[in-house]
Amino acid sequence: MKKMILFLVCSVFAFWAFGYAGAAEYVGSDACFKCHPAKYNDWKVSGHPYKIQKAETAKSWMLPLPEGYSWDDISYVIGGAHKKSRYMDKKGYIITMTGPNKDKPGKNQYNLETGTWADYHPGEKKKYTCGKCHTTGYKKEGHQDGLEGITGTWAAPGIQCEACHGPAGDHAKTGDKTKVNVNKSPELCGQCHVRGNPEKIPAAGGYIKHHEQFPEFHASPHKALQCVTCHDPHKRAKFSVKAECASCHSKQAESYKGSAMQAVGVTCVDCHMPMATKSATAKSKTQGDVRTHLFKINTDPKAKMFYDEEVKGKKATFAKGFVTLDFACLNCHKNKDIKWAAKKAKGIHE
Numbered sequence: 031m032k033k034m035i036l037f038l039v040c041s042v043f044a045f046w047a048f049g050y051a052g053a054a055e056y057v058g059s060d061a062c063f064k065c066h067p068a069k070y071n072d073w074k075v076s077g078h079p080y081k082i083q084k085a086e087t088a089k090s091w092m093l094p095l096p097e098g099y100s101w102d103d104i105s106y107v108i109g110g111a112h113k114k115s116r117y118m119d120k121k122g123y124i125i126t127m128t129g130p131n132k133d134k135p136g137k138n139q140y141n142l143e144t145g146t147w148a149d150y151h152p153g154e155k156k157k158y159t160c161g162k163c164h165t166t167g168y169k170k171e172g173h174q175d176g177l178e179g180i181t182g183t184w185a186a187p188g189i190q191c192e193a194c195h196g197p198a199g200d201h202a203k204t205g206d207k208t209k210v211n212v213n214k215s216p217e218l219c220g221q222c223h224v225r226g227n228p229e230k231i232p233a234a235g236g237y238i239k240h241h242e243q244f245p246e247f248h249a250s251p252h253k254a255l256q257c258v259t260c261h262d263p264h265k266r267a268k269f270s271v272k273a274e275c276a277s278c279h280s281k282q283a284e285s286y287k288g289s290a291m292q293a294v295g296v297t298c299v300d301c302h303m304p305m306a307t308k309s310a311t312a313k314s315k316t317q318g319d320v321r322t323h324l325f326k327i328n329t330d331p332k333a334k335m336f337y338d339e340e341v342k343g344k345k346a347t348f349a350k351g352f353v354t355l356d357f358a359c360l361n362c363h364k365n366k367d368i369k370w371a372a373k374k375a376k377g378i379h380e
Contacts, residue, residue, distance in 0.1 A: 054209065055199035056167045056185035056192050065205070069264045070191075076266040078189035080111035081164035088115075096128040096138050096147070105177060106187070108164070112266075113319065114310040115140045116150060122177025124156040141310045143319065148310070157181055163222035163241075166193040194218060194263070219257045220244030231349040233336050237318045238349045240309035246323040249351035275299075282379040296362070302327060304357040306335075306349075316356045328352040331372040 059079075063070040073079065088107035093115050095101065108116040108124070116139050117125045128137050135153030140146075150156075159181045161168045167185025174180045185192070192198050194213070201210035223243040225232045231246055232239045238246070247253060257263065261270045275298040276283035286292055302325045308318030328335075335354040338345050359371040 054197040054201070056197045057199050057202050058186055059190040059192070061202045062191045062198065066191075072262070072264040072266075073191065076264070076270075077111045077113075078193075080109065081189055082106055082108050082160075082187045083110070084187065094140055096125055096140075097134075098129050098132045099125065105175070106158075108158075108160070110140075110142075113142060114148075115142070118158055118177075118179065120177075122158055122173065122175070122179030124151070124158055124179070126151050126154050126156050139310075144311050146311075164188070166190040167197065189222075214256055214258045216244060216247060216255075216257050219263070220248075231351075233347045233349045235308065236315055236336070237308035237312065238306050238322060240307055240320055242307065242349075243323045246349075250323060250325045252323075252325055275302075285379045300362070301358045302353070304353060304361060306353060306357045314361065317361050322353060322357075324349070324351060324353050326352040327358045327375065328354055329372055329375045331355065331368040 059070060059073070084106055085101055085104040088104075088110055089101050091107075091110055093107065093110050095104065096117060099117065103119060104117050105120050105122055106118040108118065119125050125138050126135065128134050136149030137147040138152070139148045139150040141148055157179050161174070161180070161182040161184055162170070165184035165187055166189060168182055169184070170182045172183045174183045185197075194211075196211040198210050200206065220228060223241050224245055225239060225242060228245050228248060231242050231249065243257075247257070260273045261267070262272050263270070279298075282298075286298075299321060303321040303323065304316075305313075305318045305320060306316070306322040306324070307320035309320050312318045333352070333354050334350070335352070335357065336347050336349055338347050340346070355368050355371040355375060359375060360366060360368070363371065
């Protein structure tokens with residue numbers, strides 16, 4: 031029943047967010063710039079516009095290509111702004127075979143931070159099915175640009191203004207604020223920052239999978255808040271924080287002042303939002319490349335952050351609603367163990 035209620039809530043917000051789809055047309059983010067230049071400029075340097083772009087656009091980003099390919103072989107680039115890039119061939123399929131003869135599986139995902147190639151579904155015939163969360167004005171029917179490897183069509187590539195605010199043709203013409211959606215609910219963000227069931231947090235290889243912020247948030251002590259309570263959604267995540275933890279947690283903030291933690295530059299997010307999520311690369315077995323939104327730290331040295339269960343006949347791994355001490359403490363205290371961390375962590379804010 032709980033799952034059904036959450037599904038219905040998300041569905042209602044999805045309908046609300048895109049309620050004008052039949053009444054207005056998509057006009058593109060450049061039309062928004064005329065009246066909203068500051069928000070447009072913030073958005074332009076975030077990761078949202080670059081979830082997928084045509085090769086003609088991505089070509090100027092100076093990205094390396096998989097071995098054996100030239101830009102003439104590429105139709106679209108997936109990502110390429112901050113963490114990783116993948117490539118689609120001229121038929122719209124994600125490239126999974128590389129090498130001089132295009133007969134070697136893998137080495138088809140470029141990781142920007144490390145400058146290395148990784149395997150993504152090596153050797154598979156991989157269609158592009160990510161348009162719902164990588165594009166604006168997505169429809170599941172048809173094939174974008176007539177490319178058989180692409181499932182669905184879209185009004186514009188990447189997450190543009192109208193992906194969250196709905197088609198803005200009427201608003202752009204009249205300036206009428208009632209003709210555009212301003213939805214501040216977590217469910218709007220949760221349409222994409224989730225993998226399937228919003229009550230499950232999928233994990234793999236000892237890390238939470240990426241774009242899981244909504245189910246993490248829903249499992250956290252902060253679930254009654256909104257994403258926009260802390261974030262400006264127009265900005266890149268690392269620059270988007272508009273509310274500090276001390277705004278609500280005054281007691282903990284007071285205990286932090288003058289502490290050893292403050293002296294060495296450790297902040298709230300280093301412990302409560304460690305990089306327990308992996309999108310592209312990992313620096314260690316307890317440090318991925320995306321911060322978790324679970325917040326709660328379980329100080330029990332025996333606590334396990336992940337569990338397995340069978341899904342459709344296969345074993346699947348999920349994260350629980352807390353961070354364990356290895357992620358919260360041992361990324362800095364590398365020469366210590368869980369038992370030491372458990373003793374130090376209890377009552378740390380008192």
